[in-house]
Amino acid sequence: MAAPEEPELSQAQTEKLLQFQDLTGLESMDQCRRTLEQHNWNIEAAVQDRLNEQEGVPSVFNPPPSRPLQVNTADHRVYSYIVSRPQPRGLLGWSYYLIMLPFRFTYYTLLDIVRFALRFIRPDPRGRVTDPVGDVVSFIHSFEEKYGRSHPVFYQGTYSQALNDAKRELRYLLVYLHGDDHQDTDEFCRSTLCTEEVITFLNTRMLFWACSTSKPEGYRVSQALRENTYPFLAMIMLKDRKMTVVGRLEGLIQPEDLINQLTFIMDANQTYLMSERLEREERNQTQVLRQQQDEAYLASLRADQEKDRKKREEQEQRRQEEEKVRQSALAEERRRRTLEEEKERKSECLPPEPPADDPESVKISFKLPNDTRVERRFLFGQSLTVIYDFLFSLKETPEKFQIVTNFPRRVLPCLPTEEHPNPPTLKEAGLSRSEVLFVQDLTDD
DSSP states (O other): OOOOOOOOOOHHHHHHHHHHHHHHOOOOHHHHHHHHHHTTTOHHHHHHHHHHHHHTOOOSSSOOOSSOOOOBOOOTTOEEEEOOOOOOOHHHHHHHHHHHHHHHHHHHHHHHHHHHHHHHHSOOGGGSOSOHHHHHHHHHHHHHHHHOSOSOOOOOSOHHHHHHHHHHHTOEEEEEEEOTTOTTHHHHIIIIITSHHHHHHHHHHEEEEEEETTSHHHHHHHHHHTOOSSSEEEEEEEETTEEEEEEEEESOOOHHHHHHHHHHHHHHTHHHHHHHHHHHHHHHHHHHHHHHHHHHHHHHHHHHHHHHHHHHHHHHHHHHHHHHHHHHHHHHHHHHHHHHHHHHHHHHHSOOOOOTTOTTEEEEEEEOTTSOEEEEEEETTSBHHHHHHHHHHSTTSOSSEEEEETTTTEEOOOSOOSSOSSOOBTTTTTOOSEEEEEEEEOSOO
16 A cells, blocks of 8 residues: 655745755755654754754753653763761760760651652652642742742753753753752751852852752652752753763752852863853854855745746747737638628629619719729619628728718718618619719728
């Protein structure tokens, strides 16, 4: 059974197909067409999606995937900074630590056992992300209710959208995973994250995305980044054309130390970011050059199409004129044949010419427009129509004419009219036995 034929492309779709192939370098026209059709022939969206696919980054034009987000976390050059909890000091500190140690051990052990058991009873509800944007917005609201509105600007979107914006703008993305139950979370948020120097530093140097790991969206990101403890921060940037984790900060870190560590990570990776910017600028220049070449090609194509259109119009006009001349010639030929047939019919229907000695005969001499003379005899009792039919049957007579007397000058009413349907006879018209009549040409009139 033959496969169904794909519908033909319009001229605009063909131009977009060629432009998409030039921008992406794909050799398969079928693959180019499928990609454009998936994006409703939006070439900007299709090109961006193709670049995302090449770089291993989630598409900004497709819904977030259900599997863990693909970010390069295996780079051996990832900078990792872990802050250990401070050791107790003095006799009082060690006494309090030793007294609380069994209770903390028992609490966290029982908590882990309960969580482990719940996995067999019912699946973790955080494993299914249904409203990632809602998860982020809900965390921001709960954060402001607990710690106030003075905090770094949270990115109000999904993790995938934050990654794409950081990639598109070539900016650093700092990801903060909020552990609600961790003992250091409150102190980190109040004493570090919400301090003025940290707020100013983060707002001016990078994008900041945060979510609680108790939310499905935050839990999925934690599965992708594989944190060890809280508070957890990950610095992500575009490196080697992939969104890569270049720094991990874990534990209760102080404001000044946080700023120093982030500055160190940014300085260490600045060359990669500059390289990406130069490469993107070159790609943009190449894209602009190709676009200019495509526009020039399309302008030339439109000029050729316009030239062909005018040529076809001229050919069609000449054809119509030639057809008009041919039809006119055919019409003239039909008219001439009809006229000849009419003359022959009139000649056959003429009454015989009376003899010269007939007392009722009238001898009439006709002077034709071409200065020739014709004579014929008629009877007084015959209608003037007979005279007209006789002249009409002659080849020398024009198609339209009238018969005029010389003196006094008058036009003989040879043809019937509405007022006089029966033309007069020769006698009634006042003609004598010998007359000279003039034939006047009315063809031009």
